[in-house]
Every structure is written in C-alpha cells, then in structure tokens.
Amino acid sequence: MKTSTPTQALPSAAKRSGTYFGLGTYLGLAGALLAMIVLFSVLSDHFLSYSTFSTIANQIPDLMVLAVGMTFVLIIGGIDLSVGSVLALAASAVSVAILGWGWSIFPAALLGMACATLAGTITGSITVAWRIPSFIVSLGVLEMARGVAYQMTDSRTAYIGDAYAWLSNPLAFGISPSFVIALLVIFVAQALLTRTVFGRYLIGIGTNEEAVRLAGINPKPYKILVFSLMGLLAGLAALFQISRLEAADPNAGSGLELQVIAAVVIGGTSLMGGRGSIISTFFGVLIISVLAAGLAQIGATEPTKRIITGAVIVIAVVLDTYRSHRARRQV
C-alpha cells in the first residue's frame, strides 16, 4: 500500500531526526484502527461494506489536507484555530468569483486558495512579528475570516452547481480525484518533513527555537511559511468541500479546527512542538473518520458521538504522554 512504503523506508530517518516515530508507532496506530474496524463490524452488520468505505473515502480528503497543514503548525509549536473559517473564506471567494464576476473554475479556484494562503500568512506574520502565541492570533483571524465570508456571500449559501463535482466523483472503487490529491499531499508533506532542510528546521524550531536562532538560522520566515502553507491547504480543502456540496457555505467548517487538531494529536504529534509525523496524522484522520462513520452506523445519537469522540481524543493524548515519558526514562 502506498502508505506503508515510506514507513519501511524511513525508520532510520525517523530515529535520526529524533522523533519517536518509527515502524512501532505506525503499527500501533494501524492496530488501533483495525481494532475499531473489527469492533464496528461486530456491532453493525452494515459497517463492513462498500458504501461505508466510499462514504469515508469521499469525506476525508478535506480533513486529510487540513491535518497535514496542522501537523506542520503543531511541529513548530504553534496552533491554528482559524482553519475552519479560512476554509469558509476561500469557499466564499470562489463563489463570488464564479457567480458574481463570471470567472471560470480554475481562476476562481486559484483566487480561493490565494485568499486562504493570505489569511494564513497574516496569522503567521503577526505571530512572528510581535511574538504573540499563535493560539490567540488565529482566534482573532478565525473571527475576521468568518466575518469576511459572511460579508462576501451576504450570509447566504451560494449554489455553484456541479462545476467542481468531478473532484469528488469516484474514479474507481469509491476513490475520487480529491482523495488522490490528498494522498499526494500526504506523500509530499512526509517527504518535506523528513527529507528536506525545511523539515529539519521545522523540527528544530519546535524543539528549541533559540538554539536554532543561535545556530545562525533565522527561524521567522520558516514559521510564517508554515502558517501560509496551512492557509493554502485550507483553501484546497474548501475546493473539496465545494465539489461535494456543489455550494459555498459561509458557515462551512465551523468547529472543524477541533476535529483537525484532534486527528493530528491522535496521530501522536506533540502539542508542545518538535515532534510529529505526517503518516501518523494520516492514521489519526482515519481513526477519527472511522469512529464517526462507525458510531453513525450503530445508530449512536449526536450527543453520544460527541462524548465518545472526546473520550478517544483524551485517551490518545494520555497514551502518548505515557509513551514519551517512558521514552525519556529510557534515556
């Protein structure tokens, strides 16, 4: 499978860059995922079916690309709460370009992604320039982006039609172009993180920013770039969503940031920075999506779903903390 190839090629690289991510971690996550699939198959007759698979495959590309961006943000020790709003902002920009200005779909898509990238860059620049926690800056940008999205669309859902529908129409076996794009993003991002100077610097910044600075590297542009990338990926996720819903909803993605962060953290990326893996994040996204789909299948009510999802997040973090403590003790 596509995802296990880099796993096997990289255990030494993971060890080298000092992350705790190796084959063991990935096997553990895969095991947890498998256990959930088995559990839901037992609980529901319909779970193990083509339709469940295609539902999940259809819905996760947005979450996947957002989680990739968030993994980078968490690795440098930041957090970006604005992703849901930025997604709505991008979607609104696309709708205005197409419906208002009569643009064709590609320039409109580019405009949407550019707006989202700009929003991310603003978050990053303010965070870096005034040394403010990105938590609070992105909280502000969350509000602003949402406001702009409402402004642009007059707070109404804009129906765009099936111009982008090809993105989420399955090519074969329920796999859509957006799913393929998301996998591509994951592949490139994992390479970026483990194989490039950029990736090394990000892990370094998250581990000890002052050490990186005193080693003669200016960490600021890298930090800003990470937030820009987050924005860009939120723009991409917006396109995926438009293609699925055939509409741009200014309310889209509200609360999505928490789901994204949860997926990344379940994967084992540290909220304290310096430690993370895109492949783990991929597993995190799968776990949270399978959980949602499975709970829906066994007929769990919305409140139950939320309680269980929340509990899974907390358990994941507790396990991870335990694991890293143990790793440190072995030192």
Next chain:
Amino acid sequence: MSASAQTAVLSVSGIGKTYAQPVLGDIDLTLMRGEVLALTGENGAGKSTLSKIIGGLEVPTTGHMLFQGVSYQPASRAQAEKLGVRMVMQELNLLATLSVAENLFLDNLPRRAGWINRKRLREDAIRAMAQVGLDAIDPDTLVGDLGIGHQQMVEIARNLIGDCRVLILDEPTAMLTAREVEMLFEQITRLQQRGVSIIYISHRLEELQRVAQRIAVLRDGKLVCVDAIAHYSSEQLVNLMVGRELGDKIDLGPRQIGKVALSVKGLGRGDKVRDVSFQVRSGEIFGISGLIGAGRTELLRLIYGADLADRGGIELGSPLQRVSIRSPADAVRHGIALITEDRKGEGLLLTQSISANIALGNMEAVSTGGLVNSREEMALAQRQIDAMHIRSSGPAQLVSQLSGGNQQKVVIGRWLERDCPIMLFDEPTRGIDVGAKFDIYGLLGELTRQGRALVVVSSDLRELMLICDRIGVLSAGRLIETFERDSWTQDELLAAAFAGYQKRDALLSDAAPRND
C-alpha cells in the same frame, strides 16, 4: 534538652548516585548539631547532587541516611521539609506576583473559616522577616518588586519558618551585596545557637573560612576530605578541590598570533554592557573575566547579534571594516560563532540525534537543492565524533544521553565544519568533569593553531589564567582593565572584577542608605 555540640543530626553512609554515568559515589558524612559544614568542590563535583539527595529532591542509587537516629529516606522535598530538612536553592522558588507575606506562608496560610486572616499573616510575616534582618520591608510588597538580594533573604526566611533542623544553603551569597552577606552571616550564627545545623555550599573559600567549622571537599563525585576548616590554608583547599597542582599555563602548541581579527568598539546595551572596546588577534585566546551579572554573557550576545546593541559596533577582517550585525544569521555569515553557556537551553536540540545537532547550521554542506543527503549528514557527524573524540554509540544517538562534556563537544563540532575565524565561548567548561575540561582546552589550542581568534568567558579565574593570552575584566558592565599574560596576578584580576561595584555600592549607600 541539653544541647551537646557533638550529637549527630544527620549521617550519610555509602550514598551514591548514577545517572548516565556515576556522578556521586560512596559518600560518608556526618552533620553535627548546631554546626556549619562547608561543602565545596568544583562545578560538577557533585555538591548539588549530594545536597539534593539530602533535601529529598533526588533519590540516591546506593547507600542510606540516618536523621536524628532514625532511617531517613525522603521521597520528596515536602517530606524532607516536614522532618525539618530545608534547602535554599540557587534558583529562587518564589512567586513574583504574590506579596512577601504570602510567599512566606504559602503552604500554610493562616485562615479563619476558609478566609485568609490578613492581620495574622502580616504579623507572622513581620516576625519571620525580622529573623533575617528584613525588618525594613513591608510584608505586603510584591516579591517581584524586591531586588534579587532581598528575594534571596525572603527565600531563606521562608525556610526558617516552622521546625528547621538542617538548613542547606546552596551558593547563598552569589547574588548578595557585601552588606547583605554580613546580615546572612549574622543570621547563620543565630541559627547555630538555636541548634540548627547548616550545610553551606559555596566555592568562595574566604566565606567558608569565616562561617564554617568543618569542611567537606568533593572532587569528581568523591569525598576527598572532611576536617576542621582551620587546619587548611586557602591554597591547600584549592588543591584539594582540583586534585593536583595546577600549572600556570597549558601548552597550547605552536601557533602564530596574527593580525587583529575582531575589534569591538564602544559596544553597549542599556546599563548591562557599557561601552566595551577590545581587540582580538587571530591565533589568540582573549579571556573575559568578571562576577556573575557583570555583563559577560550579554557582551558576547551583542557581538553575535543575539541581542542588539544600542551603541558601538564591531570591525572585522583585514583590513578591519565596520560590519553591521543585526542577527545571529548575520554574525555567522561574517564568520563569527557563539558557543553558549546554556547548552541545553540555547545550544542543543536535546531530544534529537548527534547528527541532527551537528547538521543544524551546516545544512548547505549536507543538502542539495533543499534535499538533505542523509549519508552526507551521517558522514559529517561521524567526522566530528572522530575528530573531537565524542564518546557515543554513533551519530544516531540522542544528545540527551551524552555527558555534559560530550554535549559541549557536539555544540562546538557544529561550528568546526564552517569557516568561522572568530569563535566566542561562554563558559565552555561549565558542568564538565575535569578530564573533559582538559579535552576542551586542547581543542581550544587546536583552534588557535588553525589561526582562529577566540574569546572565552569563564567564571573560573584559574581556567582563564591557564589558557588565555590576555584577560579583560568586566565589572558592572564596563571593561575595567585588560591584563597581558605574565603581568597578572589572581588578586589583581579579582580586584578589577569588584572595582565597578565598589564605586556603585559607594554611590548607593551615600544616596539612599536604607533603600534597595
């Protein structure tokens, strides 16, 4: 109870502690009632570890302790404190945003029906503060508003509250002015009379000779001497600490002292560093001495662009040219390297491998088009491991698993791959055992033979006298005097280190005798 002076309060036998390597071995020591026992030794000799074991902050690997005749195995600091074993550490343990009174009684605030009894808190605080001569301070003052010396006294006062049988003072005078030191000594005498036993950790020998009755000297984790302090001269004590007669110079090998490579001109920032000027030639080691807080680290950071100077600047190269350095990245581009004092906080990526740490700052050398070539990265790390004799299991080993000396070599190794003719070292041997220190000295020699210009800051005067060609002494932010090799004496260097403060102390005591 009749207080016999010869009752043992605390006895320690066979105590040892092993982290990655043994840091403390087989310590036997007895503390008598009402005595002041000086505990001394070089940095890294194990003083802190031993005192932390007694204070309940560390659990010993071997051995056992008796406190007042009963087996004593504190599992935590709180447990030790409950029994009356208290420790005042170098890092203050105060909450800056609370008042002095609140800090003093934080673990046991006087309450009435759940509400803090402000009046009693105030009265108790005044009483506790009087014990350490802090009568002049209002107990409602915020701790953060006090000077560092007063904060230290508050910390001591806090530990005297309640039942204190054994008080451990770790370098208590490091931040104190002469007047505050006097006050502290008075209090120590009073505590002694109350029967409190004190372990006084310091390497300021003249203080120890004044205040202590017995001395225990640690060297490389072993106790080398426990005896009445009066039996020894200062020189004998130094020799005990170091373990051998230090020569007055290390042969750094044949080297050529060339042209001026770095000229610092009128560099200053606030009142931390005031208009410092000096020159360093290639192949030369320029030492910077001074007391803690004299502005040594700050000066190096200004040269390196880690902080920005308000005034002055630096000139580099031949012929000398003024360069503008606004960031460490600028400094590195101009061939300046800084090896920081705080290895763990500012130098290393602790949770990462040796190779990742060495490659940091050398990414151009091990990458093409932004892609890291792991084979080259490993080769680079291996090269430095071999060249610097870094003891490790290989380039993939995590830096956090290395000893202090080897960690320091990793930081230095990072710079050796690049062309940096000027290297600034801030306390290069801090926390490193004696053997590794000499490795580092050898390495500094090697660097000078390559024609690099070195600036070395150190608190260890003997170290500077051993390796430097010239020593500049900073005091209160000013470069007081620069001494040439063979024209200095330890006394002159020390006098210069105090020079800036005497002036300031005099000014302060003239202007506002009771104010901080």
